[in-house]
Amino acid sequence: SGLLTRLQTSAPTIRTLSSSNSFCQNIPSCLWKLGRLNHVAIAVPDLEKAQSLYKDVLGAQVSETVALPEHGVYTVFVELGNTKLELLHPLGEKSPIASFLQKNKTGGMHHICIEVDDIKAAMTELKKKKIRILSEEPKIGAHGKPVIFLHPKDCHGVLVELEQA
Numbered sequence: 530s531g532l533l534t535r536l537q538t539s540a541p542t543i544r545t546l547s548s549s550n551s552f553c554q555n556i557p558s559c560l561w562k563l564g565r566l567n568h569v570a571i572a573v574p575d576l577e578k579a580q581s582l583y584k585d586v587l588g589a590q591v592s593e594t595v596a597l598p599e600h601g602v603y604t605v606f607v608e609l610g611n612t613k614l615e616l617l618h619p620l621g622e623k624s625p626i627a628s629f630l631q632k633n634k635t636g637g638m639h640h641i642c643i644e645v646d647d648i649k650a651a652m653t654e655l656k657k658k659k660i661r662i663l664s665e666e667p668k669i670g671a672h673g674k675p676v677i678f679l680h681p682k683d684c685h686g687v688l689v690e691l692e693q694a
Contacts, residue, residue: 559654560647560650560653560654561645561646561647561648561650561651561654562645562646562647563643563644563645564643564644564645564646564694565612565643565644566611566612566641566642566643566644567612567613567642567643567644567672567692568606568612568613568614568615568641568642569612569613569614569615569638569640569641569642570614570615570616570617570638570639570640570641570642570690571614571615571616571617571636571637571638571639572617572618572626572629572630572633572636572637572638572639573616573617573618573636574618574630574634574635574636575618576594576603576605576616576618579605579616579618579636580594580605580616583607583614583616589607589608589609590607590608591605591606591607591608592605592606592607592608593605595671596620597620597671598620598621599668599669600620600625600668600670600671601619601620601621601623601624601625601626601627602617602618602619602620602624602625602626603617603618603619603620604616604617604618604671605618606671615642615671617639626639639688640678640687640688640689640690641687641688641689641690642670642676642689642690642691642692643689643690643691643692644691644692644693644694645691645692645693645694646693646694647693648667648675648676648677648691648692648693649667651677651691652667652677655679659683660679660680660683660684661679661680661682661683662677662678662679662680663677663678663679663680664677664678667693670690670692672692674692674693674694675692675693676690676691676692676693677690677691678690678691679691
């Protein structure tokens with residue numbers, strides 16, 4: 530019992546993040562909340578090959594390719610049990626995904642997308658907290674809902690998309 534007591538008292542305390550921890554955790558009048566992870570976006574140099582990996586090799590449900598000219602991308606969604614993967618491929622020379630793939634030839638994680646219950650309130654609050662938003666107004670995203678992107682330098686190197694739930 531002495532060894533067990535020493536192990537229990539010397540074990541590190543593990544803290545978990547609760548869903549209430551958000552950009553607004555210390556603000557009593559927060560007008561918006563983070564929701565669930567909507568998707569992780571992956572830039573791919575060969576969209577058909579990537580679709581085949583998820584559909585034919587891994588057996589996932591994979592959507593048809595959709596062109597989003599206003600964002601300069603082709604998108605394909607891979608359905609998972611608790612979220613989605615978004616496969617991104619450049620649509621045109623000026624696509625942000627084309628420049629990403631120039632730096633990352635084999636592709637890779639491009640951004641994460643988290644749902645919010647009030648995108649306008651989130652924008653107002655984040656601007657007050659000096660978090661840069663990459664557009665003045667939300668744009669309509671791949672799911673037909675308003676989205677914004679937060680500057681990766683303000684989010685520990687991660688491009689974060691917020692989508693109206």
